[in-house]
Amino acid sequence: MLEGVETSRLLKTVTEQAYNAVLITDADLTGGGPFIVYCNPAFCRMTGYERSELLGRSPRLLQGPETDRTVIDSLRQGLHQQTFWEGSTVNYRKDGESYVVNWNISPVSGDGKRVTHFVSMQQDITARVRVEAERDMLIQALNQAHDPVFVTDGDARIVFANAAFESLTGYRAAEVTGKTPALLSSGEQSAEFYREMWKALENNQPFQARFINRRQDGSRYHVEQSIAPVLNHFGRRTHFISTSWQVDDLVERENALQIMATRDKLSGLLNRRAGDEALYKAHHEHLANAQPLSVIICDIDHFKAVNDTFGHLAGDRIIQLIAELIDQQARSGDPAIRWGGEEFLIILQANLTAAMGLAERLRSAVEHLQDAEVGLVTLSLGVAEMLHGESTEQLLGRADGALYRAKRSGRNRVMSGAGN
Template identity: 75%
Template sequence: MLEGAEASRLIKAVTEQAYNAVLITDGALSSGGPSIVYCNPAFCRMTGYERSELLGRSPRLLQGPDTDPAVIDSLRQALRQGRFWEGSTVNYRQDGEPYFVNWSISPIVDDCGQVSHFVSIQQDITSRVRAETERDMLIQALNQAHDPVLVTDRDARIVFANAAFEELTGYRTEEVIGQTPALLSSGEQGPDFYRTMWQTLNSKRPFQARFINRRKDGSRYYVEQSIAPVLNKGGSLTHFISTSWQVDELVEREKALVDMATRDKLTGLLTRRAGDDALLRAHQEHLGKDTPLSVIICDIDHFKQVNDRHGHLSGDRVIREVAGLIERQLRAGDPAIRWGGEEFLIMVQASSGVALGLAERLRSAVEHFHDPKVGQVTLSLGVAEILPGESIEQLLGRADGALYRAKRSGRNCTISAAGN
């Protein structure tokens, strides 16, 4: 245990060599006191004063225009009450430059129980305050931004979300902090999409794409999103920052343009060109996965007479009604195509047996339909299933031949192509 002179020398060495500024004043609170009786080199470096310029003077010489009066009042009250105090404000160096200081003051009591001195430990926190101020300004700017901004750590845990993000997604910031952006996933973009995203980001390159996301209430929305990796001075990945802008209206316009190009204006079914593309894709899948593929070609019976007797408006109405009846009978994933004027093609990704059953349901549904002006309407249908090594053209030729035989057989009937 250190005692006497040895302890004194150690205490002096500690205060003289301390990284933090140390200031000791006497305990006099009157006549402008207390006065400085000791300051260490760190205090001199912080304030720009020589020790000789500080001893015997009041610490008030460090105060200036931006020193917070409320902080000083709180300090003085603590000194008068002889209790510990801690706070921060702006002080001024000898050259007039302001700095932010955080300090704690402890009263030193003598053997009689009276406060004889005050010891203050001080830190220059200017860099920290400026960093916090810049951060707060950045947060304020990001919160005022019109577009959503999201920041995650390198493990993709959300650390910041701005007000626009809250407005778009319906999630409050406190609900998403610590979560990953996966909570926004709609499930409509597969693993390959996100694998590509992470491969790009982990290679420290930005990633931009259209995301299909889901709000807190379950509704879907589209955003063009740009995600940038944030690197520290050493080049290590620390965060990701994402900015996005909602493109729901753009997507709707794009869909409308696609529909104009791929959907028949009268019936809403696929156009012949779009149907050709769908058949090509189905044929490629058939070749790649050996999946079954059948087609139904059907034609409204005696349609020329409908136009000749009742006019083209009635003819258009009948085509539209028959198209609606066909579409309501179809399975999901089996597209209907307006193949010609009054001719339709249905692509069925199943065997000819399934396709024949569907064709008969179509025939029956149309047979039981009566147009108020034209009367009964019927269909003739030809069905064909693709054969090994057969092209789309050959498949369609056999289905068309079956349709021709159905018409020759009295119409209002379904015939399967030879070879099925």
């Protein structure tokens, strides 16, 4: 064990070389006290005073206009009560420059009973307070921003979300803190989409795309979202910042334009141009995945007579009624097209048997359709399945031939184009 002299020498050496400022005062609280009896070099560096300028003086010489009087009153109360005290406020260096100090004061009992001194450990926290103030200002600015912003750490866990984010998503910032943005996923974007996103971010590149996200209440919304890595001074990625702007109105307009470009105005089915694209896509999938491909071509019987007898408004109404039946009967994902004036095309990823079954159901449904003005309406239908090595033109030609035979055979019937 160290002897008393050695202990005192060690404590003095430690105090003199300590990084934090150390100040010792007496315990005399009268006559403007307590007064400084010791300060280490760190305290002198922090205040700008020489040790000789401080000894015997009150620490009050460090106070100034911005010193918080409430803090000083609390300090004085702690001294009078001879209890541990801690606080922070603004002090002033010898040259008049202000700094923020955090310090604690502990009473020291010389004989174990009577307090003879107070020892204070102090630290200049000006830089930390400045950083915190800048952070608070940044947070306030982000919360005033109109567009949603959130920040994640390097593990993609949310550490900040602004008020606009809360308003858009329905989540409070406290609810999402510590969670990943995956809670916003709607499931409507592919795994490949997210792989491309992470490929860019892991290479410290920004990623921007349109996201279909989900609010807390389950409703979907669209945003143009930009995600950027945040790098520290060493070039290491520490955070990600995401900014976005809602584009639901834009998506709605785009969808309306898409409908105008691809939908037949009268029937609501795909138009001829969109039908050509759908047939091309179906043929590509047929070749790539060896899936069966069939088509149904149907034509309203005696349609010219309907127009001639009842007028074009009645003819338009019949087209709409039959288009509605076709849309109801066709399987989800099977394109239904207004192929011509009174002619319709259905594309099926199905074999001839399934296509013939659908065609017969359509024929029967139309046969039971009674228009109050026109009366009975019927369909003739031709069906064909894609053969090995056949083109779409040849497939349509066989279906069209089957439709022609159905017409010649008395109409209101389904004919197969198999083998032709």
